[in-house]
Amino acid sequence: MTRTYGEGCPIALSLDIVGERWALLVVRELRLGPRRYRDLQAALPGITPAVLSKRLKELEEYGVLRRRELPPPAAARVYELTEWGAGLEPVFQALARWGVRSPVLPLTGEVSADSVMLGLRTFFAEPVADWSATYEVTLGREVYRLRVEAGRLTELARGPAAAAPDVLVRATKAAWQAVLDGADPLDDAVAAGRLSVTGDVDSLRRLVEAPRKIRTRAPAG
């Protein structure tokens, strides 16, 4: 931390730690679990290896993430958030909820599969209706498992569901995103085969409609 705000304000302190370019996006990529160097590079289009290395080193020093060597046969080096680093979750939620209401800038560009799924957690924070179900969502090669209990999202993780889920979805990332955004009605997407659904479609409907109400846009000015 050569360039520092050096204030006694906790906000300035946070920005000294995660306020540098790319830092918060590196952390974002670790929200759903450990990642390898090249996964991070792939998920952060435009970051250069030198900057990624530097950020990983700094964030490790500050205690936001740690480096861990997986034992053989995996034998990979991964980065994962510390407990304190995982505490940035409310910051991500707040930033996402604010950014989505931007009156001037559009929301265009690529989104990682992780981010699409995390959008669900961000905009579906409060219980909406009382239902419970387990889900497994496959987007390309990425698989996620979800659990809703009493209308509350209690689990969102990478990897397949442990037991047979109530609903099994397979789609492209774009198709899934279109349904979540409300651009593509669920029934249309299923009928046209853009979403392949096995199990209880009503539970899926509840899931994709849950986050909808938050996503409104602020007036300009």
Added chain:
Amino acid sequence: MTRTYGEGCPIALSLDIVGERWALLVVRELRLGPRRYRDLQAALPGITPAVLSKRLKELEEYGVLRRRELPPPAAARVYELTEWGAGLEPVFQALARWGVRSPVLPLTGEVSADSVMLGLRTFFAEPVADWSATYEVTLGREVYRLRVEAGRLTELARGPAAAAPDVLVRATKAAWQAVLDGADPLDDAVAAGRLSVTGDVDSLRRLVEAPRKIRTRAPAG
């Protein structure tokens, strides 16, 4: 926005807008109301005029703040948050609550009077005990008014209380901060004259003790 992340993720979008150096601290200084260029410069030690001008221009373009000319006799140019810009409040709360738990970096340096008072709002978000009172706090030349209703902080603004408040406090910024941090017990500070209190000391005690419980530190690692 020359350097942009250009992602479809709302977090990346937010960072394109307020992620540049100094941007969020400029916004922070406007949380309690309009400020002049000069005030911002004074509140942001280390910022250069060129950078401040650039940030103000960008933040105005994005719709985070607006420039306004006060009519005579004030005849000053001030910057104030738009409604959307004020929507960054949850981001500040999340950052402050996270930063204060930093396991490695200490919290040292100067803090503006605004920030000290806003810390009260950040760490006293939920009702703690059931009481109501009005306050007027004078720190050096800065005066603030506060209102607690049913154990909830419902008003925090610059300027004196409209009607006679239940409690009137006068202190230096440092002395007030020491009491809020718990480093200086309220009774000691009052007895020694570091805090000059007029009115109901018990209501003041409730106020300064309300935010205490949040401020714990996370374990390192």
Added chain:
DNA sequence: CCGGATCCTTATAGATACTG
């Protein structure tokens, strides 16, 4: 004075190539 703009220097990020 206030509200900046200008000029020069230094630090950080982007681009590309390369190595243990």
Added chain:
DNA sequence: CAGTATCTATAAGGATCCGG
């Protein structure tokens, strides 16, 4: 695979100056 090394482009830091 997981980074370094090198070079260039940009942005921030520091000081000074200018117009209303």
